[in-house]
Amino acid sequence: MKLPVVSIVAKSGTGKTTLLEKLIRELKRRGYRVGTLKHDAHQFDIDREGKDSWRLTQAGADTMLISSPAKVAMVRQNPEGREPDVEELASAYFHDVDILLTEGFKKSGFPKIEVHRQARSPELMCRGKEKDPALIAVASDTLTDKKTELDVPVFDINAASEICDFIEAEFLS
């Protein structure tokens, strides 16, 4: 079976991570194995300065891995600074999850749920001048009362359970 990928997108500061946390918790509660992929345009620092693992990466290791009974962590430098696309990352790292939720990756063609908060912006990113055909649902704090104006289901931004019902029906059944 092909791995289902759903992107959670929004203008910055809307609350993508908060919704993702809720969806991950709910999908885990339902017994699924869940992968998540976050895009970062900047030079993120995941490790802590001075730790052994950090020192090994700083020394120039192309791929640094820490392995323990509970988990494995990796920091890998992209060869020639070429960022892998979602498909490549999915096949390299997510072969054993039931679903992959991505944060960002607005330009990918994967099905998207847009997070919307009126106070952040009244407009939807995926329903601007050009309609994004990949939009499959909206999670909003205000748009739920005007469902008829949108061509996709609109959920309350806090209704993680309903959104998971939708994801389950669309991708996991």
Added chain:
Amino acid sequence: MKLPVVSIVAKSGTGKTTLLEKLIRELKRRGYRVGTLKHDAHQFDIDREGKDSWRLTQAGADTMLISSPAKVAMVRQNPEGREPDVEELASAYFHDVDILLTEGFKKSGFPKIEVHRQARSPELMCRGKEKDPALIAVASDTLTDKKTELDVPVFDINAASEICDFIEAEFLS
């Protein structure tokens, strides 16, 4: 070609990470792609509390990945808490490096270089009651003057270039 794996082992506090840093720097200088694998018996924390990536892992993601143009970082929970062995980790994560240097993994059968500092312990871990047949060299701050007593080459603990010559001759040529 099969990936060469060399384990850097020592009693704790001897300076494994310091030697590893030097070896990684020197191998990179010589143009090799270098992977490194560190064993951690405890619950390590690679991420920083409160960061988005940390929140996604805390929410229960089985595999969490951050991708940027320069690098990719991953935190993966081991299914059923079963730690993969070195061979599994090598094939999953190190398919595109020239050599894999591991820190720890004393019980693995991979070729070992033991780091030794007299002040930490006069005895070699791999030349105790039972001789470890996987020992291929020693990097020591004192044993260099009694090479004849050991059945493997002994290098100065700071002689990263000579140790790399040895590694190159044994595994990379």
